[in-house]
Amino acid sequence: MKKTMLVDLDYVICSPGFLPIVNGFFDTNYEEDDFEExxxxxxxxxxxxxxxxxxxxxxxxxxxxxxxxxKESLERLSKYYTIHICSACVMFGAERKSAKLFADKYNFLIRELPFLNPEDIIFTNSKNIFKADVQIDDRLPNLQGEVKTKLLFDAYHNRTITDEELQNQGVKRVKSWKEIEDILLDNM
Ligand SMILES: [Mg+2]
Known part of the structure; x- marks a missing residue:
């Protein structure tokens, strides 16, 4: 039987188109590393x-x-894991305007990652209610569920979290998909 894996989308699989749209609207040139939150x-x-x-x-x-x-890592991992993309779609401060984001994410996922089963996709902001073998996310508050291997994907807003803090929460920081594969395919 395959193991189960929860994988976040934004800032884990891809940088979304959010910041380019911010820059277009406000006529700015922000990059991810300009922010700490x-x-x-x-x-x-x-x-x-x-x-x-x-x-x-x-x-x-x-x-x-x-x-x-x-993409390539997810496809290889999908041979051993049932991959559940687990992504939040309700925007903080714009909850009632968020419906379109569900559609954008879904269309992007089924177009770009055709090897995944669309029925395994989970759209929720409540990511801590699941049991899984592995979870990968870039936000530490999302890594509090009943999961055996918790990986924090390195991102602009989580770099001030210390190794000690992560260790206390049973979380390991990863910086690349190569590193994720090395950890997860090691014993397969
Ligand atoms: Mg994310």
Whole structure:
């Protein structure tokens, strides 16, 4: 029987098209490394709702950029693991405008990762309710469930979390899909 794996999408499999859309709307040139927090509300200020109205008219994944080797690694891992993409679609501060994001993510996933079973996709902001063998996410608050191997994917907003803190929570930081494969395929 295959093992089960929960894999986050944004900033784990790809950088989504979010920041390019922010830059288009605000006429800025932000890059991920300009931020230390996941939520970048400061940029939106009073224009937050105007921005979200604009955002949901765009394809949130048109300018998504895959992490190196992510697609190929997922395809190899899918031979040994049932892969559940586990991704949040409800936007903080724009909960009632989030429906389009579900569609954008779903279309992106079935187009770009055709080897995955669409029925295994999970869209939720409540990622800690699942049991799994492995979970990969870039947000530590999402790695609190009943999971044996918890991997934090290195990202702009999680670099201040110390190794000690991660160790206390039973989480290991990974910086690439090569590293993930080395860990997960080691005993296969
Ligand atoms: Mg993420």
């Amino acid at each position: 996941y939520i970048i509300d400061d940029v939106f200020g009073e224009k937050a709702q105007d921005f979200y109205d604009y955002y949901v008219q765009q394809d949130g994944y048109k300018d998504a950029v895959f992490k190196e080797g992510a």
